[in-house]
Amino acid sequence: MAAERNLVMGVILPHTKIFGGVKRFFEIGNILIGKGHQFMVFTPEGKAPDWFHFKGTVLALEKMSGYVFDALFTTEPDFIDLLRESKATLRIFYAVLQRRYIKKVVASKDLIVFANSGRLYEYLGGRHRKNVIPCIGGIDARKFQFMPKPSTKQADPFHVLAYGRFYRKKKGTSLVVKACEGLYRKGYNLKLLLFDTPVDDQARRQVEKFSCKMPFRFFVDYPVEKVADLYHKADLFVSAERNAGWSNTSAEAMACGVPVVATRSGTEDFLFHGETGLVVWRHPWFIQRAIKKLYQNEQLRNALALNARSRIEEFSWNHLADQIEDFTQKNLRDRIEG
Secondary structure, eight states: OOOOOOOEEEEEEOOSSSSHHHHHHHHHHHHHHTTTTEEEEEESSOOSSSSOOOEEEEEGGGGGGGGOOOEESSSSSHHHHHHHHEEEEEEEEEEOOOOTTHHHHHHHOOOEEEEHHHHHHHHTTTTGGGGGOOOOOOOOOOOOOOOOOOOOTTSSSSEEEOOOTTTTTTGGGHHHHHHHHHHHHHOEEEEEEEEEOOHHHHHHHHHTTOOOOOOEEEESSSSSSGGGHHHHSSSSEEEESSSSSHHHHHHHHTTOOEEEEEEOOOOOOOTTTTTTTTESSSSHHHHHHHHHHHHOOHHHHHHHHHHHHHHHHHGGGHHHHHHHHHHHHHHHHHHHOO
């Protein structure tokens, strides 16, 4: 049997802005680097992130041809040709969204496909496809620490937290806002908390113009390393995503001990109705009903939060990085021995 060795790995990304799919590779990369492996990020601009302390190297795509990889990843169909042309032993498309085009990728015998959720794994063929591998997660359970919520005084507002990227319709933030506004009109003492780091000037202008018919606070450019503090301010986190692979924000809220109301999109691996949170249809009426239920039941909120924390710990970044490392080493050994 060939001895395991330090790996040379990389990923092709469209940019290094704050997106869940981008953050995934910085988190995994740092862990793999800590294990003695090399992990590089390639983007068209080659610009390192200013919001994350990445221990590896970020280079422009034009420099990628000078490297030989044990494994090279991408999440973007636009980069599949570059992936195929690369000097990589394992070429891996990491699927993070449920899209029809990914099924064409799965049919390519020269590519391995990782699925970042159980639902996506089944959508892509599951056990019937040998080149499809479930790589589900993750969460930094140490950064997003569980903190029990003290009892709310009657005069205090009930804080509902939502991801503020409302200008991307699939995030469903406008649906959450409508649900909260409806309850506020009915006399419920709610305050809406939103957070986002706008990805461009147009998005920033949209955030600046945001308003709603209830008390709210919008946290813009909140330090990434302190984002757990935002979850700890909340009594409830609500998400209404569609076509998500893995809902990072829902997972982070659960890790922090905040009860979650969310659609099934991106949450099926950890959100179980009535056990670790409440699952809702993607419509303001259903979202409103779930918020009302938890608003009125502190005991249920606490029970859901405890169960959710236990469940989400199974999906740590460390566990995911170990899985990717083991998969790569095994496949390299099989190629040498085969």
